Amino acid sequence: MANSAHILIVDDDPLNRVVLENTLADEYSISLCASGEEALTFLESNTVDLIISDIRMPGMSGYDLLEKLKEKQNTYSIPFIIISASNSYNDEAKGLEMGAMDYITKPFSPVIVKARVKNHLAIKQKNDLLEKLAAIDGLTEIPNRRLLDETLTSYWQACSKSYEPLSLFLVDIDYFKEFNDTYGYAAGDECLIKVAQALNESSRKHDGFVARYDGVRFAALQKGRNKDQIALFAKHMHDVIDDLTIPHKSSPICAHVSISIGIVHIDKDFSGSEQGVLKLADDALVKSHMQQERVTILSR
Ligand SMILES: Nc1nc2c(ncn2[C@@H]2O[C@H](COP(=O)(O)OP(=O)(O)OP(=O)(O)O)[C@@H](O)[C@H]2O)c(=O)[nH]1
Numbered sequence: 086m087a088n089s090a091h092i093l094i095v096d097d098d099p100l101n102r103v104v105l106e107n108t109l110a111d112e113y114s115i116s117l118c119a120s121g122e123e124a125l126t127f128l129e130s131n132t133v134d135l136i137i138s139d140i141r142m143p144g145m146s147g148y149d150l151l152e153k154l155k156e157k158q159n160t161y162s163i164p165f166i167i168i169s170a171s172n173s174y175n176d177e178a179k180g181l182e183m184g185a186m187d188y189i190t191k192p193f194s195p196v197i198v199k200a201r202v203k204n205h206l207a208i209k210q211k212n213d214l215l216e217k218l219a220a221i222d223g224l225t226e227i228p229n230r231r232l233l234d235e236t237l238t239s240y241w242q243a244c245s246k247s248y249e250p251l252s253l254f255l256v257d258i259d260y261f262k263e264f265n266d267t268y269g270y271a272a273g274d275e276c277l278i279k280v281a282q283a284l285n286e287s288s289r290k291h292d293g294f295v296a297r298y299d300g301v302r303f304a305a306l307q308k309g310r311n312k313d314q315i316a317l318f319a320k321h322m323h324d325v326i327d328d329l330t331i332p333h334k335s336s337p338i339c340a341h342v343s344i345s346i347g348i349v350h351i352d353k354d355f356s357g358s359e360q361g362v363l364k365l366a367d368d369a370l371v372k373s374h375m376q377q378e379r380v381t382i383l384s385r
Pocket of ligand 1: 224257258259260261262263265269270271272273274277299300301374
């Protein structure tokens with residue numbers, strides 16, 4: 086990231102902006118804003134890796150800007166460096182306590198600014214990697230249950246506000262215990278990886294989300310689709326897994342690995358909780374198993 090990192094400089098003084106830009110432009114891509122308000126608007130449609138901001142600016146101060154950024158999920162983790170003419174310990178302490186990563190006083194040494202920026206970008210890169218790893222399932226390398234819970238909450242909030250339909254799928258690999266017993270646990274792992282990757286790829290192609298839910302079950306989310314489209318997507322999931330043609334000689338229902346699907350389709354009724362919907366999807370999956378249906382869709 087370091088060489089292609091994008092840095093936002095916020096300062097009302099044009100000369101300060103130019104000096105900082107000249108200090109960093111050789112190594113990074115730089116954007117400039119002349120006020121906190123302008124920076125907030127800029128960040129609504131742009132992503133940056135680090136922000137360097139003055140404190141005292143007309144209108145919104147650097148502290149106010151920092152406070153606003155800390156309130157938003159998409160900006161709270163951007164490293165924020167304060168650059169200020171004030172060498173008061175109180176100002177420095179206030180900035181650091183509010184979550185700024187560093188405090189540099191003006192006039193500054195270009196070498197020191199460069200070194201500090203480089204260090205903070207390296208820390209951010211490691212934090213981003215850790216965050217990514219914490220959201221990925223170790224075996225299948227698709228999103229894990231933690232990311233599913235977060236994504237379900239954000240889809241749930243968005244759909245209940247916009248009255249868009251939301252569908253939650255639970256997908257189970259059929260007779261997987263028998264698969265492990267027949268082919269061995271390592272082959273079982275390989276099968277899980279293939280199924281997970283296939284479901285993930287097809288779901289991403291259709292603007293959806295898939296995660297490993299537990300053991301051999303996966304959860305998928307789709308927004309804004311009516312019941313017919315959902316039934317069609319479930320058929321597509323079956324086709325994708327059928328096309329893998331992974332032999333399963335001990336399955337009583339199919340010569341190769343197959344899946345069962347339970348779906349809850351929520352059309353406007355967002356009462357209750359996300360966890361309640363997961364339970365309903367589980368009920369739909371149990372129904373699919375009991376009635377030997379490939380798909381069960383419950384609506385509410
Ligand atoms: N190889 C492998 N097996 C796993 C893993 N996680 C869970 N399993 C096994 O998957 C099997 C799941 O069994 P069940 O939940 O009973 O499901 P099933 O045999 O597919 O039965 P139905 O759900 O009725 O189709 C268990 O035997 C688990 O030990 C894993 O990461 N790797």
